Amino acid sequence: MKIAMVSEHASPLAALGEADAGGQNVHVAQLAAGLARLGHDVSVYTRREDPGLPDRVELDPGVVVVHVPVGPAVHVPKDELLPLMDDFADWMAAHWERHGDPDVVHAHFWMSGLAAVRAGRRRGVPVVQTFHALGSVKRRHQGAADTSPAQRIELERRVAREADAVIATCRDEVDELRALGVPTDHVHVVPCGVDTGHFTPDRSDALPPGVPPAVRPRLLAVGRLVERKGFDLAVRALALLDDVELVVVGGPPAGALHDDPEARRLLDLADRLGVSDRLFLVGQHPHEAMPAIYRSADVVLxxxxxxxxxxxxxxxxxxxxxxxxxxxxxxxxxVEDGVTGRLVPPRDAPAVAGAVRGILDDASLAAELGRRARTRAVDLFDWSVVSSRTEEVLDAVARGVGAGGAAAPDWVDEHTGELETALASLRR
Ligand code: UDP
Structure with missing residues (x-):
């Protein structure tokens, strides 16, 4: 198949750990490579965020990243990108007209879905949608702090209905889609993946500079330094655990952490709780260095x-x-509770500390949980497994939906007018 992947804000070439670069970037890069290994020809369309970027970059054999020149060639926060999606779609449709249509377009994130539906309907290309995150869930948890465009939830509902298939990454997402009123007969569950050849248990390579060797039992938390990731909870749990250290990886590079509001909040909290000497915020690290960092931990949070x-x-x-x-x-x-780790209620630091203590105090349990986690990761979540399951969905959709050249549904164009003003300000 000739597969177009759309990942409007999350380039597979981006550095990870900063505010808008995380799992989606990894997912798109690895899935594209996995599909290419299965013999498909993959083009990833992502917005050009830097004038120096070439039009096309070959990422892996069979995978090309296409930089779509819409909006200013600088980083624009993802919550401000909606006004650019019509131009993004039009650019893709014109590109496909010149270079040949893909067999299927696989959109990642809701705004990519908008662009994919618009371009896909114009060119008669079927659309598969992966949301990665749902606005309805974000709004529930973040309330007024949610900076997503007001139209997000409604547009997501429509993208989900309009796509020829939706790939949900977990069962919980299917329930959320159902709660939005989306019929789920075209929803398939395919999880995110992991490179089990890169992330391995053997302990050979050294820690990268900036990550100290463990001097106590080590807890590790990894991710973008955003509030909802709950790093503060990890710090609170640390305060309930004597003689344990916590390493937090992510956010800006170490040198710039003092300017990061979430880093400062965590350091202040650690200070107040008297655990500053056992907390190491080490900033962003290259993805290649991550396995060694995980291996330095006794328990990951x-x-x-x-x-x-x-x-x-x-x-x-x-x-x-x-x-x-x-x-x-x-x-x-x-995570399989009690089998590969422990699941505890959200926002409950004593429960986190209790579960950690139970594992740290029982070395054979810790080893057994780790061993079973590795087996389960290889069997269910390796990118080769995830790519094959994704291929099945893409293939069924590519074969099942004939080229129609149908017009995009009204609602795809509807949001254009009201957002013209925002677009004008973004272009200035
Ligand atoms: N990551 C990384 N370096 C960092 C911080 C994070 O390589 O400094 C990677 C991490 O290994 C994982 C991804 O970023 O692959 C984060 O993905 P996840 O789905 O956990 O979180 P998201 O950021 O998508 O919410």
Missing amino acids: AVPWYEPFGITPLEAAACARPLVGSAVGGLLDS
Whole structure:
């Protein structure tokens, strides 16, 4: 198949750990490579965020990243990108007209879905949608702090209905789609993945500069430094655990952490709780260095308020590290409570500390949880497994929906007018 992937804000070439770069970037890069290994020809369309970027970059054999020149060639926060999506779609449709249509377009994130539906309907290309996160869930948990465009939830509902298939990454997401009123007969569950060849339990390579060797039993938390990831909860749990240290990886590079509001909040909290000497905020590290960092940990923490999927629990599992996680979202599928780690209620620091203590105090339990986590990661979540399951959905959709050249539904164009003003300001 000739597959067009759309990932409007999350380039597979981006550095990870900063505010808008996380699991989706990894997902798109790995899935594109996995599909290419299965013999498909994959083009990833992402917005050009830097004038120096070439039009096309070959990422892997069979995978090309196409930089779509819409909007200013600088980083624009993802919550401000909606006004650019019509231009994004038009650019893709024109590109396909010149270079040949793909067999299927696979959109990642809701705004990519808008662009994919518009371009796909114009060119008669069927659309598969992966949301990665749902606005309805974000709004529930973040309330007024949610900076997503007001139209997000309604447009997501429509993208979900309009797409020829939706790939949900966990069962919880299917329930959320159902709650939005989306019929789920075209929804398939395919999880996010992990490279179990890169993330391995063996202990050969050294820690990267900036990450100190462990001097006490080590807890590790990895992710973008945003409030909902619950790093503060990890710090509170640390205060309940004597003689344990916590390493937090993510956010800006170490040198710029003092300018990061969430980093400062965590450091202040640690200071107040008297655990500053046992907390190491080490900033962003290259993805290649992550396995060694996971291997330095005794227990990995993933204690978000909510989590659409969460790749870090899979990475911990592939490195045979037991995980203590919140019983929310994708963690309900990626962690088997009592088998590969422990799931605890969200926002409950004593529960986190208790689960950690139970694992740290029982070395054979810790080893057994880690061993089973690794086996489960290899069997269910390796990118080769995830790519094959995604291929099945893409293939069925590509074969099942004939080229129609149908017009985009009205609502795709509807939002254009009202957003012209925002677009004008963005272009200035
Ligand atoms: N990551 C990384 N370096 C960092 C911080 C994070 O490589 O400094 C990677 C991490 O290994 C994982 C991804 O970023 O692959 C985070 O994905 P996840 O799904 O856990 O969170 P998201 O950011 O998508 O909410």
